[in-house]
Amino acid sequence: MSKLFESASQTAxxxxxIGCVPNFCGIPDxxxxxLGERMVTDATPGERISITGAVYxxxxxxxxxxxxxxxxxNSDGHYGSDASGFNGWGRQAGHGETGVWQFDTIKxxxxxxxxxxxxxxxxxxxxxxxxINIGLHTRMYFPEDAAAHxxxxxxxxxxxxxxxxxxxxxxxxxxxxxxxxxLQGPQETVFFDx
Amino acid sequence: MTDTxxxxxxRDWTRQPPALTPSYKxxxxxxxxxxxxxxxxxxxxxxxxxxxHSILGxxxxxxxxxxxxxxxxxxxxxxxxxxxxxxxxxxxxPHALIEVWQANAGGRYRHKKEGYLAPLDPNFGGCxxxxxxxxxxxxxxxxxxxxxxxxNGVNDWRPAHIHFSVFGQSFAQRLITQxxxxxxxxxxxxxxxxxxxxxxxxxxxxxxxxxxxxxxxxARAYRFDIVLRGRRASYFENRPEGT
Numbered sequence: 100m101s102k103l104f105e106s107a108s109q110t111a112x113x114x115x116x117i118g119c120v121p122n123f124c125g126i127p128d129x130x131x132x133x134l135g136e137r138m139v140t141d142a143t144p145g146e147r148i149s150i151t152g153a154v155y156x157x158x159x160x161x162x163x164x165x166x167x168x169x170x171x172x173n174s175d176g177h178y179g180s181d182a183s184g185f186n187g188w189g190r191q192a193g194h195g196e197t198g199v200w201q202f203d204t205i206k207x208x209x210x211x212x213x214x215x216x217x218x219x220x221x222x223x224x225x226x227x228x229x230x231i232n233i234g235l236h237t238r239m240y241f242p243e244d245a246a247a248h249x250x251x252x253x254x255x256x257x258x259x260x261x262x263x264x265x266x267x268x269x270x271x272x273x274x275x276x277x278x279x280x281x282l283q284g285p286q287e288t289v290f291f292d293x
Numbered sequence: 294m295t296d297t298x299x300x301x302x303x304r305d306w307t308r309q310p311p312a313l314t315p316s317y318k319x320x321x322x323x324x325x326x327x328x329x330x331x332x333x334x335x336x337x338x339x340x341x342x343x344x345x346h347s348i349l350g351x352x353x354x355x356x357x358x359x360x361x362x363x364x365x366x367x368x369x370x371x372x373x374x375x376x377x378x379x380x381x382x383x384x385x386x387p388h389a390l391i392e393v394w395q396a397n398a399g400g401r402y403r404h405k406k407e408g409y410l411a412p413l414d415p416n417f418g419g420c421x422x423x424x425x426x427x428x429x430x431x432x433x434x435x436x437x438x439x440x441x442x443x444x445n446g447v448n449d450w451r452p453a454h455i456h457f458s459v460f461g462q463s464f465a466q467r468l469i470t471q472x473x474x475x476x477x478x479x480x481x482x483x484x485x486x487x488x489x490x491x492x493x494x495x496x497x498x499x500x501x502x503x504x505x506x507x508x509x510x511x512a513r514a515y516r517f518d519i520v521l522r523g524r525r526a527s528y529f530e531n532r533p534e535g536t
Binding site: 111118128287 | 317324329335338341418467469471489
């Protein structure tokens with residue numbers, strides 16, 4: 100079978116909201132709601148959490164036009180939809196003035212890796228914006244799972260161990276996490292070519 | 294029959310834009326500078342959100358009508374855009390969500406941060422979406438977007454284009470790209486297009502006029518095929534099924 104080539108990526112540009120979150124950017128009535136804006140229902144099992152954060156450029160400024168998607172397992176560590184309507188996928192735009200986004204979701208369970216080891220609870224992040232030529236993949240891990248991080252086969256690939264800290268959220272209060280992503284600079288977040 | 298449940302084939306970085314492309318100025322401060330950590334795909338990338346027709350409204354695939362006052366239509370050259378979504382193994386990707394957005398026929402986006410003096414069209418919102426069919430084919434109707442100037446160089450113009458956000462069957466396949474139109478002289482002058490390091494990869498983003506699917510006296514058609522990443526065959530992989 101002849102192999103095709105993946106289509107080339109192009110930046111999402113400054114107007115990504117029109118296509119992905121039109122209600123957010125003042126285009127109402129075309130779609131009833133913005134896909135991915137609400138992840139959980141009252142019936143979704145698991146520990147309720149909120150994650151806030153911003154994505155920062157090399158000057159230290161937050162990206163006000165960023166679009167962030169997350170993908171995660173359910174509280175049992177399984178991917179896919181459940182009867183409650185939870186499907187593990189969320190999408191939020193950065194606030195137009197501050198760049199801050201927020202996801203209200205549940206804490207995922209650990210997920211099995213092909214090696215047979217468990218990956219510590221984590222949420223996959225995908226970041227697109229003007230000036231980003233191809234979507235960036237990273238992960239958020241939870242600070243309270245330090246023991247599980249030691250055995251995580253993905254974190255084990257990060258040779259420069261101090262950089263693992265860039266993938267850890269900070270815990271502000273019970274169920275409240277903060278996760279900033281830095282595109283450049285001394286705190287540059289680990290991104291994955293996966 | 295080839296089993297393709299292995300991990301995702303590595304991305305071909307000779308055909309994808311690097312993060313830093315200085316002629317596209319915004320990339321200077323938004324490009325990671327350290328090497329990405331390479332890893333084989335895991336279950337976290339080999340799965341992804343699945344959508345079905347329950348999310349779609351009857352006019353989601355018709356940008357000429359989906360924002361218009363009833364009885365009115367968007368202004369501009371009427372076009373059908375259609376094509377096939379495949380993976381790198383040449384398999385159609387079924388039931389995949391494609392979201393599109395674009396400027397109106399005058400080159401103006403309906404967005405509060407847009408400053409171009411060309412007027413809004415009161416009957417054009419600029420967003421649409423569609424699910425691919427069982428074989429990966431999709432189509433939607435719109436008006437041809439206009440080119441527009443943008444603040445990068447002193448006199449940079451974007452070629453006419455439609456933005457595509459594509460979901461496949463997994464998060465590893467997630468892709469955003471842009472479709473250009475055959476014959477547009479601005480394509481080869483555009484710093485965003487030029488971020489792609491391979492001429493053939495650029496040409497595959499240029500949709501040709503498709504007279505076969507053009508509707509006489511109504512709308513021209515453009516054909517735009519999209520390829521997402523594919524998985525390796527798994528004959529020799531020691532990988533537990535279902536994980």
